[in-house]
Every structure is written in structure tokens, then in C-alpha cells.
Amino acid sequence: MTLNIAVIVKLEPDFSEGSVSYNPDGTLNRAETKSRLGAHSAIASLAAFYTKVKYGGYISICSMGPPMAEIALQEAQSISDADELHLYSDRLFASADTLATAEVLKQGIKKMNTGKEMDIVFSGHRASDGETGQTGPQTAWKLGFTFLGNVIDFSVDLNNRYIFAKRLVALPGFYDIVEEIQAPLPVFIAIDPSYKPTFDTISLRLTSGRYLKEAKERAVNYKSYLNVLDHKKLELDPRLVGLPGSPTIVHKVEKIPKARTTRSAELIEGDDRQGIINSVTKILQLIQK
Amino acid sequence: MENCDVTIVGGGSAGLAALKHLSSLGKQAILLEAGKEIGSKNVSGGILYSKKSNNGKIYNVEDIYGESFLNESPYERLITKYILNATSKDKIFSIDLTESHDYQTNFGVSVLLNKLNSWFAQEAQIEAEKLGGGIITGVHVRSLRWDEKSSKIIVETDELEEFETKVMIAADGVNSEIAEMTNAREKFSPSELYQGVKVLVKLPEKIIEERFNITNSDEGAAYLFAGDVSLNLIGGGFLYTNRDSLSIGGVYHYDSLLEHPIEPTEIVNAMLRNPLISELIKDDVPLKEIDKTLPKEEQVRKSFAITKLLNNWNELRQLYYSHKLKKKSIEDRKYTSEDEIKSKLDNLTQKLTNEYHTKFMTNYIELEYTTKLVPDGKRGRMKKPYYKNILFIGDAAGRGLFIGPRIEGLNVGIDDAARASIAIARSLDKNNFESNYLGDFYSQSIEQSPYTVDMKEIDKQYLGVILNSTRKKISPDALGFKHKLVFNLISNQGLRNFFISLINKYGYTRLLSFIESEDVYYKIPIKIADKLGTVKSSTYIPQIPTVQDRVAKLCYHEDTISHIKILNSGKNFLKKMVTLCPTKCYSLEGNDVVLQHEGCIECGTCSKETEWRHPRGEKGVLFKYG
Numbered sequence: 001m002t003l004n005i006a007v008i009v010k011l012e013p014d015f016s017e018g019s020v021s022y023n024p025d026g027t028l029n030r031a032e033t034k035s036r037l038g039a040h041s042a043i044a045s046l047a048a049f050y051t052k053v054k055y056g057g058y059i060s061i062c063s064m065g066p067p068m069a070e071i072a073l074q075e076a077q078s079i080s081d082a083d084e085l086h087l088y089s090d091r092l093f094a095s096a097d098t099l100a101t102a103e104v105l106k107q108g109i110k111k112m113n114t115g116k117e118m119d120i121v122f123s124g125h126r127a128s129d130g131e132t133g134q135t136g137p138q139t140a141w142k143l144g145f146t147f148l149g150n151v152i153d154f155s156v157d158l159n160n161r162y163i164f165a166k167r168l169v170a171l172p173g174f175y176d177i178v179e180e181i182q183a184p185l186p187v188f189i190a191i192d193p194s195y196k197p198t199f200d201t202i203s204l205r206l207t208s209g210r211y212l213k214e215a216k217e218r219a220v221n222y223k224s225y226l227n228v229l230d231h232k233k234l235e236l237d238p239r240l241v242g243l244p245g246s247p248t249i250v251h252k253v254e255k256i257p258k259a260r261t262t263r264s265a266e267l268i269e270g271d272d273r274q275g276i277i278n279s280v281t282k283i284l285q286l287i288q289k
Numbered sequence: 290m291e292n293c294d295v296t297i298v299g300g301g302s303a304g305l306a307a308l309k310h311l312s313s314l315g316k317q318a319i320l321l322e323a324g325k326e327i328g329s330k331n332v333s334g335g336i337l338y339s340k341k342s343n344n345g346k347i348y349n350v351e352d353i354y355g356e357s358f359l360n361e362s363p364y365e366r367l368i369t370k371y372i373l374n375a376t377s378k379d380k381i382f383s384i385d386l387t388e389s390h391d392y393q394t395n396f397g398v399s400v401l402l403n404k405l406n407s408w409f410a411q412e413a414q415i416e417a418e419k420l421g422g423g424i425i426t427g428v429h430v431r432s433l434r435w436d437e438k439s440s441k442i443i444v445e446t447d448e449l450e451e452f453e454t455k456v457m458i459a460a461d462g463v464n465s466e467i468a469e470m471t472n473a474r475e476k477f478s479p480s481e482l483y484q485g486v487k488v489l490v491k492l493p494e495k496i497i498e499e500r501f502n503i504t505n506s507d508e509g510a511a512y513l514f515a516g517d518v519s520l521n522l523i524g525g526g527f528l529y530t531n532r533d534s535l536s537i538g539g540v541y542h543y544d545s546l547l548e549h550p551i552e553p554t555e556i557v558n559a560m561l562r563n564p565l566i567s568e569l570i571k572d573d574v575p576l577k578e579i580d581k582t583l584p585k586e587e588q589v590r591k592s593f594a595i596t597k598l599l600n601n602w603n604e605l606r607q608l609y610y611s612h613k614l615k616k617k618s619i620e621d622r623k624y625t626s627e628d629e630i631k632s633k634l635d636n637l638t639q640k641l642t643n644e645y646h647t648k649f650m651t652n653y654i655e656l657e658y659t660t661k662l663v664p665d666g667k668r669g670r671m672k673k674p675y676y677k678n679i680l681f682i683g684d685a686a687g688r689g690l691f692i693g694p695r696i697e698g699l700n701v702g703i704d705d706a707a708r709a710s711i712a713i714a715r716s717l718d719k720n721n722f723e724s725n726y727l728g729d730f731y732s733q734s735i736e737q738s739p740y741t742v743d744m745k746e747i748d749k750q751y752l753g754v755i756l757n758s759t760r761k762k763i764s765p766d767a768l769g770f771k772h773k774l775v776f777n778l779i780s781n782q783g784l785r786n787f788f789i790s791l792i793n794k795y796g797y798t799r800l801l802s803f804i805e806s807e808d809v810y811y812k813i814p815i816k817i818a819d820k821l822g823t824v825k826s827s828t829y830i831p832q833i834p835t836v837q838d839r840v841a842k843l844c845y846h847e848d849t850i851s852h853i854k855i856l857n858s859g860k861n862f863l864k865k866m867v868t869l870c871p872t873k874c875y876s877l878e879g880n881d882v883v884l885q886h887e888g889c890i891e892c893g894t895c896s897k898e899t900e901w902r903h904p905r906g907e908k909g910v911l912f913k914y915g
Contacts (some may be wrong), residue, residue: 201291201450202319206423208420267594 002056006121007048011039011072032271037075040124045080050197053208060112062086078219081211090230100245102138106233121188135206149190292453300327303683303702304460305409310710314417323429325907327410328403331915332661339395342739348707353684363532364398366509375814376516380822394654399529402915412492416806426503427906457679463662464893465685473676479544481669485661486553487538491654493610494533516814553871569828570653602637651829658839659890660871664689667746674730680709708734746793767820848908851886862898
């Protein structure tokens with residue numbers, strides 16, 4: 001018996017590049033910001049990889065976002081050796097809040113691995129942009145799965161279909177405690193940022209080495225693992241997704257502090273005719289790409 | 290507890306060959322490597338040989354990895370010139386020893402071990418995986434014990450849960466911890482070791498070919514050096530051509546170094562300062578200089594612009610001087626012709642010189658500084674290279690081959706690996722791992738190896754070939770009375786054979802101190818160079834980096850816990866380490882020696898009288914070239 005594993009991931013702005021672009025009101029200009037797989041999503045992908053190595057499994061990774069979000073799925077595949085990638089992309093999904101996003105993800109998860117029920121769904125602890133940490137719990141609620149947050153370690157009893165998880169519970173101003181929980185499958189796990197998988201036996205090391213090699217090969221051809229689904233394919237009610245499906249009213253958004261830029265620039269002197277021609281050609285080539 | 294049939298400890302050339310060969314024989318094996326990646330801890334001079342012998346079968350690299358080794362592996366150059374250079378100040382006398390190099394040789398290729406071992410690993414992994422085995426990196430074996438009932442070895446590591454193995458191959462190098470844990474042998478004594486020091490010098494491909502008169506772009510040269518470059522120590526220097534770099538260094542008797550301690554870096558510096566070598570390594574090296582009187586922001590802007598231009602210049606220059614890269618870039622239509630690359634390179638040089646006032650000076654560029662202890666198989670090889678169900682191979686078994694200008698280690702380790710694999714396959718088939726079935730069989734096989742024969746006896750024919758090459762160039766009159774007499778005596782084939790038979794009968798190793806003497810290593814070469822050599826001059830003085838500069842270029846994954854423990858800080862041996870440690874990890878505080886392990890490059894020079902372990906998995910130095 002192996003596990004059906006799902007991971008929900010998110011394409012996020014790459015703050016480290018210092019390439020964040022802002023709208024005049026101080027909110028993020030997503031269209032002009034370089035993006036990559038979110039750091040928390042990467043940890044969730046790693047947890048899925050560990051589960052596949054230790055217990056065997058079929059990994060499906062999904063993300064809701066614009067077509068370019070496929071690069072996040074590719075990166076997640078190179079970490080997790082995913083067997084299937086789902087991108088939920090539709091203009092109708094735009095401006096979704098966490099509830100409307102959870103609706104799309106729930107419907108997508110139900111369609112993974114030819115409609116088989118998932119045993120474990122992993123998500124990151126939170127996103128790094130517009131974080132509220134609610135998408136995970138809301139998706140779990142919609143799926144009817146037990147939600148386990150801040151998980152730092154877990155093991156699965158395949159025969160009895162139980163999971164044993166350790167949760168890191170931080171009590172502000174007090175000490176941290178580790179809570180041990182036993183829960184029946186299926187579960188939804190929001191993995192803690194401090195999670196680190198340990199491959200501490202020779203068989204785990206050999207299997208992880210084999211899968212990791214496979215993951216790198218798969219990620220090169222990630223498009224052949226990718227399914228792009230819109231609201232029709234997902235059989236979603238347009239009233240429950242995107243802006244219409246979002247009851248959230250934003251009261252206030254904190255401005256994002258500008259990260260220090262680390263990007264390099266090419267300096268072209270005003271009288272450097274060839275330099276200008278070269279850079280314009282380069283820009284045109286990039287636009288064409 | 291998990292278990293496996295065979296565990297190989299150490300992912301160097303020998304360990305990897307064992308994994309590949311065992312897998313080819315249908316046996317499941319795992320290989321544990323302490324480094325983060327295969328090759329990251331491996332260092333070699335280095336030339337890898339494929340040999341043939343009248344004394345029996347040799348298992349060569351192509352027996353393990355296939356006949357297409359020369360077509361597929363990332364070796365550097367096929368060595369087709371082997372020159373011995375006698376040096377005395379600015380005088381050099383060269384003797385062509387290519388004939389002796391070719392003696393019983395299929396081929397010899399210069400190698401950089403990181404690249405080569407990564408390729409070996411890739412090949413071995415494919416085979417091992419099919420049988421459920423494979424390579425596990427970042428794992429350091431801490432201790433071993435035996436299950437009383439099954440006699441299986443229980444392996445405890447710093448990183449994994451303990452597991453059982455039916456049999457083990459110890460390929461953990463000259464500082465073998467497996468040997469120490471099991472007391473299979475004593476730590477090598479200084480008389481059984483050489484210390485090797487090497488720097489890798491960057492030089493464009495085509496320039497190497499011009500300087501060394503290489504007409505075929507896949508071929509290369511190897512130079513040996515004896516005389517005053519050896520700084521009055523028992524040892525000698527080497528210079529091997531790689532694809533676009535040169536391996537330059539020295540190999541010295543460790544007891545000679547203990548007697549007259551000298552900083553290892555000085556050994557390699559003496560080589561670099563030799564006018565012949567200075568001229569061979571010289572290159573145009575740009576100097577990034579920024580006018581400090583400019584406003585700070587302008588300085589940053591200029592610095593950025595120069596760095597970018599220099600990177601482009603370096604890239605384009607490497608392309609221009611490389612056969613393959615240049616051909617590919619034209620095929621890929623990145624450039625239309627060689628002339629276009631040349632004109633772009635010239636433009637960049639001009640721009641750097643005229644606009645940014647970058648100066649180009651004649652100097653050389655070092656890529657990596659490495660050191661390594663090498664066992665002398667003549668003195669230190671394990672007579673019975675096994676302990677219970679553990680077989681020792683390569684450097685771990687002390688099997689380096691140093692006979693005059695013949696320096697071999699990698700191929701000996703590969704031969705050992707094949708022999709160990711065959712012995713283990715036989716034991717696995719019969720499920721018998723008793724010493725008298727496994728160990729003795731392997732030990733006998735090792736004794737029959739032509740390499741072992743060469744460690745025990747002088748090969749008359751080989752000596753004859755060397756003397757022939759020497760006689761062609763040197764008149765005995767140049768040697769002085771005593772040496773002339775010896776030279777004339779051994780030049781007579783009948784007398785020579787008689788003496789060698791006598792020596793072999795008496796025990797060649799007992800006479801080693803006479804054969805490997807000051808006379809042979811530097812007195813005679815100096816005399817020859819003085820009398821017959823031609824004066825070489827260098828057009829510049831190479832600016833040699835300090836040890837600190839060299840260490841700063843290396844990559845480390847620092848372990849907060851030191852892998853070396855000083856046992857007695859006041860001991861004379863440790864005081865010598867203040868000079869002999871190649872990366873200056875030891876220093877004197879009052880009368881006590883203190884250690885800072887962070888810069889350690891794990892050569893083991895200090896291991897004789899310290900508690901010396903390899904760092905834990907993934908920790909310590911990471912060599913980029915090796």
C-alpha cells in the first residue's frame with residue numbers, strides 16, 4: 001500500500017532579488033515582480049518527498065495562479081519528484097481571497113491522481129506575500145480532512161491508516177512545546193518552517209538518491225507532467241471563485257519594506273553607440289522570449 | 290537493523306572501482322563517502338596508468354569501466370612525453386624518459402580527481418543501483434563491532450542508524466580510520482610515507498600546447514624534477530599538463546621532512562621559482578586597480594564595470610584558446626569565425642587598457658593548493674591486507690608505487706579493488722567470510738599482483754630502459770669518480786643482472802636507504818645540471834601567494850568540533866607540525882603547541898602523534914579540482 005500525497009504550492013515574489021515592484025498605493029505589483037516557488041512551499045514539497053521515500057507514494061502538486069506559476073510547479077517537482085502537476089488557471093480566479101482559493105484547491109485536489117482520495121495534503125506554513133495562513137486550514141475544512149498545523153515531524157502507520165505528528169506550539173512570552181498527535185488519515189498538514197527531513201538509514205538514503213535523480217530528470221520535462229485546469233474542467237461554480245467568491249474586506253495593508261537591491265547593472269555611457277544598440281537588442285530578445 | 294552484503298568505505302578511485310566491479314559481478318554493494326559529493330576529498334598528482342606485465346594479470350581502469358574509457362571519461366591529456374629535468378640554480382639538463390614511461394604501459398593520462406571520480410561514481414552508480422546498492426555521500430564511519438553469532442560487521446556512523454554488513458572494503462585512504470579502529474596495521478611511520486604538495490595553475494589550452502610542443506591537442510607532457518628544486522631533501526618535483534591547467538608540486542620522503550622541517554608551501558614555491566617552470570606557467574594577468582581619489586560612488590561604479598569586463602575577457606579568452614569550446618561556439622552560431630572571437634577579445638583588452646586603465650602583468654594564476662600523504666608500498670604495504678572480514682585496498686593498504694621516475698597509485702588501487710571484489714564475490718557465493726577463505730584468498734591474489742612484485746623486487750628490464758635513456762645523454766665522465774664507477778658497473782647488462790639478482794635475493798627493501806639517497810635525489814642531479822645543463826632565464830619573477838592566500842581560496846564546510854585532538858602539546862613532533870602543517874593549523878603559544886582546525890585540508894601530516902579522525906559527514910574541506 002502506498003500513499004496518495006498532494007502538495008499545494010504558491011508562486012511568490014522573490015524578495016531576495018530586490019526586484020519587488022510596488023503600486024503607487026504601496027501594494028505589490030505582481031506583474032512586474034520576479035517570482036519563484038515560495039520558501040514555505042519548498043518545505044512542503046520536501047515533506048512530500050520524504051513521505052514518498054519513506055512510505056512510497058504518488059505525489060500530485062497543485063497551484064492556483066497565472067500561467068507563469070508553472071515555474072513554481074517545476075521547482076516543486078525538482079524537490080519532490082512529483083508524479084503529476086496541476087495548475088489551476090483561469091481569469092475567473094483572479095482577485096480571490098483565501099476562501100475562494102480554498103474552493104479551487106479543494107476541487108482540484110479531488111481531481112488529482114484520476115480522482116483517487118488523497119491520504120495526506122501538504123501545504124506550507126504560510127505564504128510570504130499577503131500572508132494570513134488561512135488557505136491551508138480552509139482547504140482542509142472544505143475537504144473534510146483533519147488539519148494539523150506547525151508539524152515538525154511525522155510518521156505514518158500504513159496498516160492502521162494513522163499518522164503520528166509532532167507539532168511545534170509556540171507560546172509567546174513562554175516556552176515552546178511540542179505536541180504529539182495521532183490522527184486518522186486523511187489529513188491536511190501545514191508544515192512548520194523548521195521542518196527538516198532526516199534520511200537516516202541506508203535504504204532511505206539509497207531511495208532518496210534514486211528519486212532525487214529522477215526528480216531532476218522529470219523537472220527538465222515538467223510540461224509532460226503538467227495539467228492546466230480552468231473552472232470548467234474543475235467543475236466549479238463561478239460564483240464561488242475569484243472576486244465573487246471572496247467575502248474578505250481588506251481593512252488595511254501594511255506597506256512592504258523595500259529590500260536592499262543586490263542586482264547588478266550594466267552601465268552604458270551616453271556616447272557608447274554600440275553599447276546602446278547591444279542593450280536594446282538584448283531587451284528586444286527578452287521581450288520576444 | 291538494516292543490512293547489506295558489502296559496504297565499501299571511501300569513495301576515491303579505488304572504492305569506486307570496487308563498487309563498479311562488485312556490481313558487474315552481480316553483487317550488491319553500498320559505498321559510504323564522507324564528503325558532501327564524490328571527489329570533493331580526493332587529491333592526486335596525478336597520472337592514471339593502464340599497465341601490462343609479464344608477471345601476471347593487471348586489472349586496469351578499462352577492465353572496470355570498459356574499453357571506451359579513453360573516449361568517454363573526462364581525463365585531461367594522454368601523456369606522450371616524459372622528461373626528467375636535473376636542476377641547479379638557473380641550469381637545467383633534460384633527459385627524455387618517455388621510453389621508460391612507455392615500459393609496460395598501455396597509456397598514462399593526466400587527471401584531476403574531482404572530475405574523474407565524479408565520472409567513475411556516475412558509472413558505478415548505474416550498475417550498483419540495478420542490484421539495490423549505490424553511493425551514499427556525507428556519511429562518516431565512527432566505529433565497528435562484530436556480531437558474535439553471525440560474524441557480521443555492525444557499522445556505526447555519525448549520520449545513519451547502525452546497520453549490518455557481511456563484508457567490508459576499507460578504501461578510506463592513507464589515513465584509514467578503519468585500519469586504526471581494527472588495529473589491522475600500525476599508523477604508517479614517517480619512513481613509509483611521502484608528503485605530496487601541489488598547486489594547480491591555470492593556463493589556456495593552446496598556450497599549453499605551444500609551450501610544451503604538443504602537436505596533438507589530446508596529448509600532453511609530464512616533467513619530473515630533481516636537483517636543487519628539492520631543497521636538499523629526499524624527494525622531487527613534478528609538472529603535469531592538464532587540458533587547461535598544470536599540476537605542479539613535489540613529493541618528499543616524510544622522514545626527510547621531519548629531519549629538516551620545511552614549510553610544504555616552500556617546496557612548491559621552489560618549483561614555481563625555477564626559471565624553466567616560471568616561463569612555462571607565465572600568462573597575462575590583469576590587475577584590477579581603481580583610482581582611490583575618485584568619489585566613493587564612482588569607485589564602486591568603476592569596480593563593477595571592470596569586474597564585468599574582466600569576467601567577459603576571461604570567458605572569451607578561455608574560448609579563444611580552447612579547441613572544443615571554440616568549435617562549439619561557432620557551430621552554435623554564437624560567433625561566425627575565429628577572427629570574430631579574436632577581434633572581440635582584442636576590443637575587450639583595449640577597452641580595459643584604455644578606458645579603465647587596467648594593467649596586464651606577466652604572472653601566473655593559481656587555482657587550488659592541495660597536499661596529501663602518500664604511502665610507499667615498498668616499505669609500508671600491508672603484508673596481509675585484511676582483518677577478519679574487512680579487506681583493505683589502495684592507499685588504505687599502503688600500496689603506492691614509487692620506483693625511480695615511476696610514480697603510481699591510482700592504478701594500483703584499481704587493481705586492488707578488482708582483486709578484493711573477486712574475493713568477495715567468491716565468498717558471497719559460498720557464504721563463507723572466514724579469514725582463511727576470504728582474507729587469505731585476497732591476500733594471495735594481492736601477492737600475485739605485478740604491482741606487488743614491483744614493490745618487492747627491482748625489475749632488471751625497467752632499470753635497463755632507464756639506463757639506456759640516461760646513457761644516450763650523459764657521459765659517465767660528468768659524474769665524478771665514485772658515481773662514474775657505479776654507473777659503468779650497472780651499465781654492463783651482465784653485471785647489472787648479477788647485482789640485481791643478488792639485491793633481490795638479499796631483500797631489495799633493506800637496501801632502500803642506499804638507493805633512495807641524497808646522492809640520487811639531489812647531489813648527482815645538481816652535478817649533472819652544473820656540468821651539462823643549459824642556462825634558462827625567466828623574463829619575470831612570479832608573485833607567489835602566501836599560505837593564507839592559498840587557504841582563503843579553498844572551500845570549507847566548517848565543523849565546529851575539531852576532528853583532531855592534540856595528545857601532548859609539548860611534544861617535539863607537534864612542534865615540527867608548526868612548520869610542516871601545509872595550512873599552518875598549528876602554532877606555538879609559549880612552549881605549547883595549539884591547534885586551529887578550521888583551515889585543515891585533511892592530509893594527515895600530523896596524524897602520527899595526534900588523535901586524528903576525518904571530519905564528520907559533509908564537513909571539512911571541499912576540493913574543486915583535486
